[in-house]
Amino acid sequence: MIRAGLLAGCTLTAAPPALAQTAAPANPREAPLTDTIIVTARATRREAIASDSLALPHQVALPADAAAIAARVAGGNIYGNGALSGQFSYRGLAGERVLGRVNGQRFATGGPNAMDPPHHYAPAILIERIEVARGVAPVSQGPALGGAANAELVQAQFADRPTLTPQVRMASQYRSVDDSHAVGGLAALASERWRFGLIASREEGDDYRFPGGKAVGTSFERNLYGVHAGFQTGAGELFVEYRRSETDPSGNPPFALDIVYFNTDFVQGGFRGQIAENVGLTVRLGHVAVRHLMDNQTLRQPAAAPMQARATFADADTVTAEAALRFGGNSAYFEVGADAELHDRFVTITNPTNPAFFIQSQPNVQAERIGGYLQWRGQLGAAQFELGGRIDRIEQSVGIPQLGAAVPMGPRGLAAAFVASARKAEDTTLDAAVRLWRPGGALVPRLSLARKTRVPSVLERFAWLPTEASYGLADGNIYVGNQALAPEVAWIAEAGFDFVNDWLTLRPTVYYRRIEDFIQGTPFDATPGVIDTPVEMVAGMNGDPTPLMFRNTDAALYGLDLDFVLRPLASLELAGTASVVRGERRDIADDLYRIPPANLRLSATWATGDLLLGAEVFAAADQNRVSLTNSEPPSDGYITLGLFARYAFSEGLALEAGIENLTDEAYAPHLAGRSRVGASDVPVGARLPGPGRGAWVRVKAQF
Template identity: 70%
Template sequence: MTQPLAAQETDPDTVLTDTIVVTATTPDPATDAVKPPQQIALPADAAAIAARVPGGALVGNGALSGQLSYRGLAGERVLGRVNGQRFASGGPNAMDPPLHYAPSVLVERLEIARGVAPVSQGPSLAGAVNAELMQARFASGESLDAQVRLASQYRSVDESYAVGGLAAIASEDWRLGVLASREEGGDYRFPGGTAVGTSFKRNLYGVHGGLRLAGGEVWAEYRRSETDPSGNPPFALDIVYFDTDFVQGGWRGELSDNVALDLRLGHVAVRHLMDNQTTRQPAAPPMQARATFADADTTTGEASLRFGERGSYFQIGGDFELVDKFVRITNPTNAAFFLDAQPDLASDRFGGFVQWRGALDLVELEAGLRIDHTGQSAGEPELGSAVPMGPRVLGAAFVAAERETADTTVDAVLRGWVPLGDVTPRLTLARKERVPSVLERFAWLPTEASYGLADGNIYVGNLALEPETAWIAEIGFDYESEIATLRPTAFYRRVDDYIQGVPFDGTVGVIDSPVEMVANMNGDPTPLRFANVDAELYGVDLDFALRPVAGVELSGTASLVRGERRDIADNLYRVAPASLRLAGVWQRDALSLGAELVAAAGQEDVSLTNGEAASEGYAVVGLFARYGVTDAIALEAGVENLFDRFYQPHLSGRNRAGASDVPLGDRLPGAGRGVWLRLTAQL
């Protein structure tokens, strides 16, 4: 039976992909070899699990709104998908990044492209993460196969519980499954008090199925995710609801020997409300009360044709992604106060790619090229009669501006590796581009929306932004033997036209423009605008495991990344410090015991341009145990933050809840000491 959180290679492309197996699954060749894991209490936020890979770090924005930072890059630079489906965040400040829709108790595995995503996965500047939820599998015999997988957990530090699972029935020719989960937690405790406003509630349910037909499978799935009132203290507003529907389907299989076709169509509809009244403590006074409604619709389609076998092929494909967004800010106590912060934003992308995989003597190669054309536009904002003159002036200027743009981007990836027995040297060279987001381009109203930076700064968009272009080189090797595993990588990314916030103008602190006047009314006299700068990121990371004797394993990850501006003498904003994760586990028959150390250095290399504060280092220890009651049922337990250490991760958001024991403006601390219990079963 697989265990939670074991990083394990699951297919012939393991040199290209990191896989974290999260929940128990039915036995198959991909998971039988999973070793005892470095177990933790499964967080509701699956981004905290993805952040355990080499080069990973968590951007902590609340229990359900975290993002993966990968080798110094985060946000929309890291491609996020659920069950292979791309979609746009519904929240204007990314309260629902992709992994918001992947409850940990339902995640079967997280796949993270090592360093650079292949062009076949679509455009992305950094790596890519895909959360695969539990799925029904075809039966292996002639009789019907009933499949049940369950996971449940209790965590004392926030009095939370999570329960979820899959029930399915399948034959050799068809499969049908339903899945559901429920999670709820209160405000978490830390050494020194309670982080008020961090409670959460979320439900997910869905159905999926497949039918073997004409040498392949016709498949479809539908899911509904409902996030109920949940606190987000790093943001000015909290979640009231996210009601999101996912639907996708297609056909995958072989047309003939060594000719495979993959077709997929999908749609995601996000409906969102956030405010500072429902869960925020204290609630904002009537004049400052806000309720923001946001919609996001994403329609996607993909088609690819592959000639050859999985390890030796030529592939050609195309895809499209059509996104529509709308955001309206209101005052629930004044019907005449409303304004459209994101008025009918649209981003339509059409792309095509070719990818080749093969060998030249001992060298295995993967090479790909893709071209994308993206058109973006914005509508005209409406403003209520109670909106003051400052926003009206900005709205009129935005209406008069050119609100349509188009970009053509080119990505190229070349990866090579040489299997030499226990050692596999590898090299990656790539050129990657990212089109500015509709928020970065069309944010005409100065607000704190920044795709989840949650730093208290006010940002405004920039119609003149150019796409980011990254030139990437990575080198490393994989070593695998009976007693040791070692996979180090050194990387360098040179990013031209990197997009980040810079001072709005050259007279910082002097309020001499309508943008600064409006920002000052909202509490920030020094707003930032999104702008193109030049940057570079470089570093090393690795994962390792030692198996000195039978039943004992020492394993972990280490990461170091530096991010610097190339146009001025400054550091990039919000880059994670050096970190280390080290775990030891002893296993004997059905029982395993272990401990884990998670440590991070202080971060002194901060951005002066963005007023970023340094952070202190920390080390946190946890204990865990697992007992296999039967082959199908397991009990797990642990203690997190054993020594009740107070710590504040560098990438944690800053507190905005006034009634909290966390001072206003301070980074949110990590959870204090607590116990957790988990039960998993598969029948």
């Protein structure tokens, strides 16, 4: 679990779950198997291996992109595709391979190139916590090839009195490197039976600065507001919530188009709790509606010429339903559950200067998944275990694309061939996971084994028009789909231990993932660069005569990550994370694409009374093991240094400040996307650089 208490405290650090404080974990039964990043103020002591001694506070400037917070966990990283479009990478996997949710709700992103990955809808200023499944997500969370990350936004909490009492939390931040500001908070009324809450946030930032100038086209603007309520009945709760997220023009330099708007509505409700002694029930229904426009006119500098002007409209609707019945307590139970997801998408590419030019690149795309699972937690001798299995049935289909009169013959021919194809697919997948650990004492060994699957996305299967849409890879390559794709199957083994005593917390993990039918972009045919097919001809018209087709390959990912906390003195704490991952193709001699380099994060924090001071160093190694298939360039290593401080005026009011990239280091993270903006100090085709030196200040209040 990544626990980021919005206002209660002062630290944001990649820390082991032993360091969690404030409220108890959202799912205590998952405590041995979750990771924690925390923003908090007070130290407490817990005996659970997932939340033991609190690390002394850390601080960083909260990024607008919540994925950058999740990336601080051991094994985490981020695809830098813009201020609001980053994708969480975990142990070398990203995109749809890592399950992303907000307030426990699954949904389909609206952008065909994932400009709105799940955590786009979780403003950092409103985050209560981010829960990251440790290594292997349990089958109860749904299908996911890699881990799972759930961002929980701040909400009203039940009070300990019968009368309604107010709850208020507010936070605001200014960051100089992009002249950005963010403000958000919660206003609520709650009693021991009822809770009502209103949340809202506003974020806005300009193009950020780096040592070589300004990264033009990186400005952003987003609003979010919502209401929620809960009624506590017995040992359970009836709950309902609604949120509206409005992203206004925001830059995405790695993409051909920028965000003009995302207007997205979230609704969900249900019941969670006990219905009888040792019998728990969870029921949840939800709907998410995304309406999206992107273009190369509103923000892009210079704007595209009239013939190349594009405005793409995209809609995505998701309906979800889930139910689970559990027999037993948190430490020993048997659970049976079922869930369903229904997705509808529609994407139309237009030329705003020519009404006769339009292409339905994803017409009436439908995907339906129905699944069920069994999960058992118990004890075998001195060891505890969690064993689960699930089955899912997935059906996908695509309608008939319509094209305008101004569309040339090349795309028309591809559309005709696509119409004549099957345009549908059906898959049945099986997942299984077993996790074992031996509690008791300072040392807790643990072992996980799993078989996890992922069905090809509708983009990977049905992208009939060669475009740069690749679910956020943002590498400048043009991709086309493949209806013959089989589901990915990962065989996973990981082992490690938790060591916790009064002065040291250490949690290393070594892992191996063997992935059959791994989906990768590969050369369209055996003669790359020779335009001898209609697909290559159309791709050449779009600027790349060497398109890639999604195909099944074989791959392996293996590595080591750890986090630690050292407490040599009562007022001093040293903490950090280290991550190393290696990704290889097993069918050919090549490396996997966009694998993060080895990295290390170290921090030192000194605290006395109401004052806290600290420093943090982040170092990334060179990355020379890159994908030749995807023309991936290597990257250089770098080191950045930040300073931070906090002063608590009272228990509910604190001022926080810091300096990021103190040495003004010029660097470009390996997973950053490549800039497509011509009128920028970042050369076209170069990786987006990291931000330069800047100051930030934040105020937090609660009462």
